[in-house]
Amino acid sequence: MAKPVVATTSLAGCFGCHMSLLDIDDRILQLIELVEFDKSPIDDIKQFSRQCDIGLIEGGVCNSENAHVLKAFRKHCNILVSVGECAIMGGLPALRNNIPVGECLAEAYLNSPTTKNANPNKILPNDDDIPMILNRVYPCHEVVKIDYFLPGCPPRADLIWNALVALVTGKEMELPYEVVKFD
Amino acid sequence: MAKKIVIEPVTRVEGHGKVTIRMDDDNRITQSRLHIVEFRGFERFVQGRPYWEAPVLVQRLCGICPVSHHLAAAKALDVIVGAGTGNGLTPTGEKMRRLMHYGQIFQSHVLHFFHLVSPDLLFGIDADPAIRNVIGVALKHKDLAVQGVLMRKYGQEIIEATAGKKIHGTGAIPGGINKNLSIEERDAFIKGIDGNPQLSIAQMIDWSEAALALFKDYHAKHKDLIDSYAAFDSNHVSLVTPDGALDLYHGVLRGVDAHGKKILNDVDTQDYLDHVAEEVRSWSYMKFPYLTSLGPKKGWYRVGPLARLNTCDYIATPRAQKHFEEFRAYTGGKPNNMTMHYHWARLIETLHAAEMMELLLNDPDLQKDDLVVTGTRQQQGVGLLEAPRGTLFHHYAVNENDQITMCNLIVSTTNNNQPMNEAVNWVALNTIDGKAEVTEAMLNGVEVAIRAYDPCLSCATHAMGNMPLEITLVDSRGDVIDSKRK
Numbered sequence: 208m209a210k211p212v213v214a215t216t217s218l219a220g221c222f223g224c225h226m227s228l229l230d231i232d233d234r235i236l237q238l239i240e241l242v243e244f245d246k247s248p249i250d251d252i253k254q255f256s257r258q259c260d261i262g263l264i265e266g267g268v269c270n271s272e273n274a275h276v277l278k279a280f281r282k283h284c285n286i287l288v289s290v291g292e293c294a295i296m297g298g299l300p301a302l303r304n305n306i307p308v309g310e311c312l313a314e315a316y317l318n319s320p321t322t323k324n325a326n327p328n329k330i331l332p333n334d335d336d337i338p339m340i341l342n343r344v345y346p347c348h349e350v351v352k353i354d355y356f357l358p359g360c361p362p363r364a365d366l367i368w369n370a371l372v373a374l375v376t377g378k379e380m381e382l383p384y385e386v387v388k389f390d
Numbered sequence: 391m392a393k394k395i396v397i398e399p400v401t402r403v404e405g406h407g408k409v410t411i412r413m414d415d416d417n418r419i420t421q422s423r424l425h426i427v428e429f430r431g432f433e434r435f436v437q438g439r440p441y442w443e444a445p446v447l448v449q450r451l452c453g454i455c456p457v458s459h460h461l462a463a464a465k466a467l468d469v470i471v472g473a474g475t476g477n478g479l480t481p482t483g484e485k486m487r488r489l490m491h492y493g494q495i496f497q498s499h500v501l502h503f504f505h506l507v508s509p510d511l512l513f514g515i516d517a518d519p520a521i522r523n524v525i526g527v528a529l530k531h532k533d534l535a536v537q538g539v540l541m542r543k544y545g546q547e548i549i550e551a552t553a554g555k556k557i558h559g560t561g562a563i564p565g566g567i568n569k570n571l572s573i574e575e576r577d578a579f580i581k582g583i584d585g586n587p588q589l590s591i592a593q594m595i596d597w598s599e600a601a602l603a604l605f606k607d608y609h610a611k612h613k614d615l616i617d618s619y620a621a622f623d624s625n626h627v628s629l630v631t632p633d634g635a636l637d638l639y640h641g642v643l644r645g646v647d648a649h650g651k652k653i654l655n656d657v658d659t660q661d662y663l664d665h666v667a668e669e670v671r672s673w674s675y676m677k678f679p680y681l682t683s684l685g686p687k688k689g690w691y692r693v694g695p696l697a698r699l700n701t702c703d704y705i706a707t708p709r710a711q712k713h714f715e716e717f718r719a720y721t722g723g724k725p726n727n728m729t730m731h732y733h734w735a736r737l738i739e740t741l742h743a744a745e746m747m748e749l750l751l752n753d754p755d756l757q758k759d760d761l762v763v764t765g766t767r768q769q770q771g772v773g774l775l776e777a778p779r780g781t782l783f784h785h786y787a788v789n790e791n792d793q794i795t796m797c798n799l800i801v802s803t804t805n806n807n808q809p810m811n812e813a814v815n816w817v818a819l820n821t822i823d824g825k826a827e828v829t830e831a832m833l834n835g836v837e838v839a840i841r842a843y844d845p846c847l848s849c850a851t852h853a854m855g856n857m858p859l860e861i862t863l864v865d866s867r868g869d870v871i872d873s874k875r876k
């Protein structure tokens with residue numbers, strides 16, 4: 208039987224959730240026996256090469272490209288999992304949701320102490336080669352249907368591991384108190 | 391026909407950075423740029439939050455080196471709570487933080503070398519990308535892969551023991567630290583975590599030496615690549631101790647030019663605004679820092695392992711010092727401007743971090759209970775430290791309600807913005823300019839030059855594998871004429 212195929216991506220995340228996946232340490236060697244990876248930052252596959260069984264999403268949706276990538280994941284993955292607070296509810300980046308984007312840009316590029324005398328022409332990043340920032344940061348399930356949610360910032364390595372093993376083997380998942388943390 | 395080449399390390403996928411190269415009708419390069427496509431708005435949305443939240447909030451900028459942000463914010467807040475800078479803390483407070491930081495440097499440098507650079511060394515830069523990644527290493531060179539995994543684990547465990555959690559911990563608080571290191575924890579790190587001698591500090595030091603040997607062997611066989619690829623003169627900036635030693639946690643700011651002349655003379659970090667400013671360019675969300683005394687054209691500088699070994703005079707741990715002397719002798723004592731030597735410098739620092747962890751683990755101060763210092767409340771504070779990727783600046787102002795009113799961050803990778811653009815430009819001019827056909831090897835080349843800087847926010851993905859690259863040739867009307875992917 209062919210191995211289950213896993214894809215992963217980071218949208219508006221900090222890569223902490225991917226790092227937590229790496230924190231399964233030597234179980235990494237078991238993991239690559241258990242599953243194959245398709246499109247993911249841990250390999251060189253940039254575009255989906257086939258339909259995948261499981262898609263792991265880190266990060267919420269903060270710009271036009273994030274939305275585009277998330278929709279592609281929904282299309283190519285049978286099961287989609289929001290990994291971590293950013294994917295589940297926007298996480299820390301969503302603190303900007305009550306603030307107009309213009310104010311955030313002004314603070315970073317015009318008013319900051321290291322730019323206020325260094326940006327006489329009041330330049331803001333704005334170019335065809337960089338993506339559009341959305342008005343707010345959206346949790347993934349507001350953009351596409353999400354099947355499972357793994358809480359934590361980041362979720363414990365053991366939680367990610369238990370969830371992957373359960374999804375791959377079809378066995379019920381163990382959820383001991385110590386591995387499920389909301390932080 | 392004029393072309394625009396787009397190399398997207400991770401953009402479409404992860405949204406961090408991409409490269410565009412424009413060529414005219416004769417295939418001459420007219421422009422090359424590394425764009426950073428991420429914007430979060432931290433500077434604005436932390437305003438109004440209570441200041442003590444900063445160390446736990448701002449570290450969520452980066453899950454690859456969260457400890458660096460955690461500690462830089464805490465150092466700025468030390469100033470605000472009146473604990474002073476650097477050695478203002480209790481010995482336990484400062485040493486616990488240092489242990490956390492060396493754990494972080496160690497795991498981050500290991501991740502970069504084993505998961506990212508080793509595939510290039512083991513399989514060759516031109517190898518099939520299908521095997522040239524961390525999974526390929528695990529399948530073909532299992533011992534080395536296990537070594538990388540265990541070294542990273544060791545660093546992460548040190549972080550957990552000092553910060554409470556491997557990623558996004560809470561250990562550092564304004565004026566100190568919230569826990570010390572128990573005897574049991576200490577003994578486990580010295581003798582081996584879970585009784586496994588492969589997870590002892592002595593093993594970490596040995597494996598760091600072995601990684602250096604692996605790199606030096608590669609260097610001896612590939613001198614051209616390592617010595618000349620994407621090499622260019624630049625200024626270098628980092629913290630050093632007042633007497634010139636490498637110090638990754640605290641110090642004064644020193645800058646040297648490409649020939650070793652001091653251009654930033656050991657300035658107090660609280661005065662950084664007198665020396666550093668940032669240029670904004672419309673095509674990138676990442677700013678371009680420079681030294682104000684030299685201006686934006688000439689004042690840009692490199693940070694990180696290479697820069698640090700160029701600014702410091704010595705390393706205070708014996709094994710790393712030995713390698714440092716060799717590193718310095720290679721360029722006759724002058725600054726080393728060879729981009730690919732970042733890898734060498736990074737491994738010397740890995741060894742230094744392991745030696746520092748050993749010293750700290752044997753220091754009884756870590757078991758003492760005096761954890762926090764307070765003093766006269768200040769309105770502003772600046773915290774700098776040397777993150778794995780280079781100098782990191784945090785600056786906060788706080789009002790009488792303890793709310794943050796201003797936050798300015800210059801992250802390590804931002805400091806390397808112009809240098810990475812220079813590196814991309816070098817590759818474009820030296821390998822792509824004048825060529826009618828753009829090959830995959832040329833794409834690889836761009837990747838190799840950027841990777842030397844271990845950039846974090848721009849293309850964090852490559853920390854775990856090779857950056858996927860996409861290249862698109864577009865004619866002057868914007869129609870796609872060719873597209874390649876690796």
Ligand code: SF4
Nearest residue numbers: 220221223291292293
């Ligand atoms: S949930 Fe936490 S660790 Fe994961 S991407 Fe968001 S900030 Fe980073």
